[in-house]
Amino acid sequence: MKCYILVLVLGLVSLVKGFTGPEIIEKVNELMNQETSQSTMEMTIFTSGGQKRTFEYLSYSANYGEKNLIIYQAPARVKGQRMLMLNHADDIWAYFPRTRRVRKLATHAKKQKFEGSDFSNQDIGSGDSFITDYNPTLLGEEKKQKKQCYKVEMQRVESADISYSKLIMWVDKQSFVPLVIDYYDDKIEDRILKTLILSDIQTIDNIPTATRMEMINHGDNTSTTITLTEIQYNIALDDDLFTERGLKK
Amino acid sequence: MKRLLLLIFLMPASLLLSQQLELFGYYEPQWMGVSINDHFYNVASNKLRLDIGKQFTHVEFGANVNYVTYHGKTEWHLADYLPTHISNRIPDMLQDFLVFHFGDMAQWVGPVPMPRPDRIYLDNAFVKIGLKKLDITIGKQQLGMGTGYTWNPTDLFNVKDFLDPTYEQPGHNAVRLEMPVLPNLSLDSYFAPGEEFKNSNAMLKLKTRIGRFDLSAVAVRNAWLRTEYSNISLLTDPLNAVNTYHRHLVGGDFVGELFGLGVWGEGGYTFVDLKTGAGIENLENYWQAVLGLDYTFDSGLYIMAEYYHDSLLPGKWQDYSLNHWMWYLTAETKALCRDNLFALAQYPDDLVTPALMIIHSISDGSAAIVPTLYWTPFQEVELTAYLNLYTGEDGRAYAKNLGNGGLIRLRVYF
Numbered sequence: 001m002k003c004y005i006l007v008l009v010l011g012l013v014s015l016v017k018g019f020t021g022p023e024i025i026e027k028v029n030e031l032m033n034q035e036t037s038q039s040t041m042e043m044t045i046f047t048s049g050g051q052k053r054t055f056e057y058l059s060y061s062a063n064y065g066e067k068n069l070i071i072y073q074a075p076a077r078v079k080g081q082r083m084l085m086l087n088h089a090d091d092i093w094a095y096f097p098r099t100r101r102v103r104k105l106a107t108h109a110k111k112q113k114f115e116g117s118d119f120s121n122q123d124i125g126s127g128d129s130f131i132t133d134y135n136p137t138l139l140g141e142e143k144k145q146k147k148q149c150y151k152v153e154m155q156r157v158e159s160a161d162i163s164y165s166k167l168i169m170w171v172d173k174q175s176f177v178p179l180v181i182d183y184y185d186d187k188i189e190d191r192i193l194k195t196l197i198l199s200d201i202q203t204i205d206n207i208p209t210a211t212r213m214e215m216i217n218h219g220d221n222t223s224t225t226i227t228l229t230e231i232q233y234n235i236a237l238d239d240d241l242f243t244e245r246g247l248k249k
Numbered sequence: 250m251k252r253l254l255l256l257i258f259l260m261p262a263s264l265l266l267s268q269q270l271e272l273f274g275y276y277e278p279q280w281m282g283v284s285i286n287d288h289f290y291n292v293a294s295n296k297l298r299l300d301i302g303k304q305f306t307h308v309e310f311g312a313n314v315n316y317v318t319y320h321g322k323t324e325w326h327l328a329d330y331l332p333t334h335i336s337n338r339i340p341d342m343l344q345d346f347l348v349f350h351f352g353d354m355a356q357w358v359g360p361v362p363m364p365r366p367d368r369i370y371l372d373n374a375f376v377k378i379g380l381k382k383l384d385i386t387i388g389k390q391q392l393g394m395g396t397g398y399t400w401n402p403t404d405l406f407n408v409k410d411f412l413d414p415t416y417e418q419p420g421h422n423a424v425r426l427e428m429p430v431l432p433n434l435s436l437d438s439y440f441a442p443g444e445e446f447k448n449s450n451a452m453l454k455l456k457t458r459i460g461r462f463d464l465s466a467v468a469v470r471n472a473w474l475r476t477e478y479s480n481i482s483l484l485t486d487p488l489n490a491v492n493t494y495h496r497h498l499v500g501g502d503f504v505g506e507l508f509g510l511g512v513w514g515e516g517g518y519t520f521v522d523l524k525t526g527a528g529i530e531n532l533e534n535y536w537q538a539v540l541g542l543d544y545t546f547d548s549g550l551y552i553m554a555e556y557y558h559d560s561l562l563p564g565k566w567q568d569y570s571l572n573h574w575m576w577y578l579t580a581e582t583k584a585l586c587r588d589n590l591f592a593l594a595q596y597p598d599d600l601v602t603p604a605l606m607i608i609h610s611i612s613d614g615s616a617a618i619v620p621t622l623y624w625t626p627f628q629e630v631e632l633t634a635y636l637n638l639y640t641g642e643d644g645r646a647y648a649k650n651l652g653n654g655g656l657i658r659l660r661v662y663f
Contacts (some may be wrong), residue, residue, distance in 0.1 A: 023362070047599045053628055075628045076273055076662035091461065098417050100391045104463050104504040106511025108545040116599040161509055163547040187546050222599060244456075245429060249309075249379060 021136035021152050027176040028169070029131050033065030033162060034207060039231035040073075045117045045224045055115055064126060067242040078115065084247045088128050089121065095247045102244055111163050118194060118217040118224040120163065133160035134167060144170040144179045145199065164193065175208035178203055192218055205233040271424070272301040273661045274313065283654030285329050291321040292351065298372075312374035319351040319366040327578050328653055332644035335571050346478075346490075347575070357461045365371050384427040389420040392439060394452070395539075396502040396513040399591045399608075400557040400583050401502050402537035404515055405450070405471040406441075408580040411591060411608050412619055412637055412656075423450075433458045437465075447474035448493055462505030467517065469498040478575040492529060495522040500537075511543040530572065535561035537583075540544040548596075555591045566613035566645050577646075585646040586612035600625050606635075608647060615641025615648060633658045 019027075038060050045053040056074040061067065068085040072078040080097035092105040110122035122129065130136075134154035142151045149170040168182040175227055179198055185191040194217050198210035211228040240246045262415040277296040282289060302312040327347040328336045339347070352366040375388030395401035399414045407418040423441035430436050434457045441450040450472060456465040473494040500517020516538035525533060541555035563569050564587040577585040588611035595604035621635040636655040641648040 045599060049600070050598070053599075053625075076275075077629055077631060078275065078623070099393060101393050101416070104396075104513075106506040106543065106663065108509060108510075108511060108543075111545045111547060111549065113549060113597055113599070116597065118599075168279070244428070245384065245427065245435065248384075 007222075019138070019150065021138040021154075023167075023170055024138065024150050024152055024176070025130050025134075025136040025154065028171055028178055029128055031176050031200070031208065032178075033061070033128060034233045035062070035064055036235055036237045037061045037233050038230060038235055038237065040229045042227045042229055043115070043117060043119075043224060045115075046222060048139055048220055048222050053116070055117075060237060062089075062237050062239075062242055063206055068124075069242055070124070072115075082247050084242060084244070085121075086242065088132070089124075092121065093244060100248070107161060110161075118215040118220070118222055119226070122162065123196075123215070128218075129162070130154065130167075130169075133157055133162050139168075141173070142170060144172075148173045148180065149179060165189070172201075172208075175201065177208050177210055179210075194218065204231055207233050269303070271304075272299070273302075273663060274299040275660050277658060277660045279656065279658040281654065281656045283652040285650070285652045289654075291324060292352050293320040294318065294351070295320075301509075303362065307379050309377040310375070311377070313372050315368075315372050316368055319368070319369045321350040323366045325349045325351075327575065330578055331571070331574050332569070332648065332650070334644065335569075335574060339561070339571070349579075364539075375420075382428055384425075386423075386425040386427075388427065389422050391418055392421045392423060392425070392441070392452075393418055394454075395515040396504040396516045396541075397539040397555065397557070397662075398541060398553065398593075399555050400537075400539050400589075402515055402539060402557075402559075402583070403469065403498065405473075405496075405498065406481060408583050411617075412606075412635065443472050444500070447495075462503055464501065464503045466501040467498070469517075471496050473521070475529050475532070475581060476575065477578070479530060479572045493525060495525045495531070496520060497522075498564075509544070513539075513541045515539045530559075531538050531570075533561070535559065537561075549598075550594065550596050553593045557584060557589045557591070559584060559587055562612075564588070564612050566615075567644075569644065586610045588612050589646075595621075610641070610646040613641065613645040615639070615645035617641075617647040617651075629662045631660045631662070633660075 039058070041057055041059055043055040043057070047053065053064065054075070055072065058071040058073060061071040066086065066088055068089065070083045072081045082095040084093045085091070089110055091105050092109050093102050093103040094105060095102050111120055114121050114124050117223045134156055136152050136154045139151045139153050142149055149172055152169045152171060154167040154169060156165055163186055165186050166184045169178050170180040171178050177198060182192045182194040183196070185193045194215055197214045197216070198212070200212040201208055201210050203209070209228065209231060213226045214223060216223045257471050275298050277298070278293070279296070280291065280293045282291055294317055296315060296317045298313050298315050300311070302311045304308070325348070327349055328339060328344065338358045371389065373389055373391060375386050375390040377384060377386045392406050393401070394404040399409060399411050401407070401409070405423050410416065410545050421441055423439045425439040427437045428435065434455065437454040437456060441454050443449040450470060452467065454465050454467040458461065473496045475492050475494060477490050477492060498517045498519045502513070502515035504513040506512065516536065518534070518536045520534050521532060523639035537559045539555060539557050541553065543551065545551045559582070562582065562584060563573060566586070569585060573585055576582040589612055590609045592603060592607045595602055602623040604621040604623065606621060607616060609616040618638045618640065619635050621633070624632045626632060634655065634657045638653050639647045639649050639651045645649055
C-alpha cells in the first residue's frame with residue numbers, strides 16, 4: 001500500500017515539478033535498492049563465436065543494496081560458488097566449494113568480468129554506485145521503448161575507481177526505471193563500450209521491476225542477458241547470511 | 250575401506266533420490282610430458298571425483314570419493330632431478346630410497362617395493378553442525394589456511410604446487426570449531442589427532458576486520474615429519490629416517506587494499522622442539538613471510554606478484570644439500586631456497602583466459618616460465634594447459650634438469 005502511495009505521489013510530483021539530474025538518479029537508486037530482496041536469476045552469455053552459456057544463481061540483497069550475496073546454482077562447473085559483496089561492493093569475498101576456501105578480493109576486482117559475461121562485478125553489485133561515483137546532469141527528455149524518458153548524463157567523479165568515464169541513462173518518467181544505459185570508454189572519448197537495455201517491466205510487490213536486462217558489449221561483439229525468474233522484496237533476511245560464516249554455509 | 254566405497258558406488262539410485270542427496274563431481278583426464286636426460290616421458294591419469302552432499306536445517310554432510318588411474322611412466326627416480334654434484338655422491342645402496350611411485354603410495358616418502366598405479370580414496374567426508382553461535386565440522390576435511398596464493402606459511406598441512414596453486418588440497422581428519430565472538434571478531438580452531446596424542450595437531454585463530462582489512466592472529470601446534478636423507482646410518486633402517494619434531498608457529502595474516510592495490514601478507518615464527526627428533530642438520534627455529542599484491546586494469550588484465558621468504562632454507566645455491574632437495578621434491582618444505590618471487594598476469598575473456606606465470610628464485614637467480622591457457626569450450630568442460638620451462642643452471646632451484654614439459658588437463662563437471 002505504501003508503495004502504491006509512493007508511486008502515486010512520485011507521479012503527481014513529477015507532473016508539477018521538474019526534477020534535476022541528481023533527484024532523478026536518487027529516485028532510480030531508491031527504486032533499485034530496496035531494503036531487502038531475494039531473487040533467482042538466469043544469465044545467458046552469447047559469445048563472439050556464437051556460443052551460448054547459461055548460468056543460474058540466487059541473489060540476496062540487504063540494507064538498501066549495501067550487502068549482496070550471490071550463490072551459483074548452475075552449471076555444475078560453478079555450482080556452490082558464492083560471492084559476498086559488502087559496503088556497496090567495496091569489500092568482496094569469494095567462496096570456492098571444492099577447496100572450501102574464502103578469498104577476499106580488492107576493490108579492483110569489481111572491474112573483472114562476472115563469470116566471463118559482459119557484466120562486470122561493479123555492474124552487478126555496486127548498489128549506490130550511481131550516487132557515489134557519478135555527477136548527474138539532466139540533458140532533456142527522449143523516447144525509449146515507446147516511453148517518455150529523462151535523459152541523464154552521469155560524469156564520473158574524479159576520485160571514483162570506475163572503468164567508465166561517463167554513463168548516459170534514459171529513465172522512464174513514470175516509473176523511474178532506467179530503460180537504457182550507455183557506458184562510455186575510459187580511454188577514448190565518446191566511445192560507447194557497452195549498452196544495458198532493461199525491459200519486461202513488471203510490478204512485483206508494488207515495485208516496478210525490469211525482469212530482463214541485456215548488456216551489449218560493442219567492443220567484443222558479445223551480449224549477456226539476465227532474466228529474473230523470481231523476486232521478492234522487503235522480506236526478512238538473516239544478517240548471518242552476509243558474513244564470512246554465512247558464505248560457507 | 251574399499252568395500253565401503255564400493256557400497257557407496259553401488260547404492261541404488263532410487264535410494265539416493267529418495268534421500269534427495271546431491272550427487273555431483275567431475276571426470277578429469279590429464280596428460281603430462283616432461284623431458285629428462287634426453288628422454289621425453291609421458292604420464293597420464295584419469296580421475297573421477299564423485300561428491301555426495303546433503304543439507305539439513307542445522308546439519309550438512311559432504312563427502313567425495315576419488316578414483317585415479319595412472320598410465321605411462323608411473324615410477325620416477327628423484328635422483329634424476331637432483332643437481333649432478335649431489336646425485337653423483339648418492340651410494341648405490343640408497344638409490345631405491347629415492348624412487349617415487351604414483352598411485353596408492355604416492356604420498357609415501359622413502360623406499361617402496363611395490364608400485365600400485367591405481368588409487369582410490371575417500372577424501373572429504375565430514376559432517377558440519379551449525380548452531381546459533383558455533384559451527385562444528387567433524388571428519389576428513391580441507392584445512393587450507395592463510396591469505397597467500399602460492400605459499401601459505403600458516404598452513405602446516407599442505408604444500409601447494411607452484412605450477413598449479415589453486416588445485417584442490419587433500420582432506421585431513423580433524424574437528425574444527427568456528428564461532429563468532431563479537432560482531433567483527435571470530436574464532437577458528439581445529440584439532441587433528443595424531444597416532445599418539447602428543448603428535449596431534451591443533452590450531453587457534455582469531456579473525457577480525459579493521460577498515461578495509463581482514464586480519465588474523467594464529468597459533469599452531471604441529472607434529473612435523475622430517476626425513477633424514479643425508480645420514481647413511483639412518484637410511485639402513487628406513488623407519489629411523491623419518492623423524493617427528495614438534496613445532497609451534499605463532500603468526501598471522503592480513504588481506505586488504507592500499508592505494509587501489511590488493512595487498513596481502515601471511516607469516517609467522519616457528520619454534521622447533523629439537524629434543525623430539527633425531528637431530529637433523531641445520532634444523533632450528535625459523536620464520537616465514539609472504540607478501541603479495543594484485544591489480545585489475547580497466548581492460549580486465551589482472552596482474553599479481555607474491556614474495557616468499559623462509560629463513561630455514563639456504564640463501565645460496567651452493568648450500569642446497571641433499572636434504573634440502575629431497576624435502577622440496579617430496580613436499581616436506583614449501584620451497585627450496587630462501588627467497589622466491591611468483592608473478593602472474595592473465596587476461597580473462599568470455600571463454601579463454603591466457604596467462605603467464607613466472608617463478609623466480611631471488612636466492613640463486615633461476616626462474617621457471619609457465620605460459621598457461623584456461624578454456625571453457627563447453628558449458629561443463631574446462632581445459633587447462635601449460636608449459637613449464639625451467640631456465641636455471643644445474644644446481645639452481647629452477648634448473649633445466651627439473652624437466653621442461655607441459656600439462657593438458659580436461660575437466661568435465663556433472
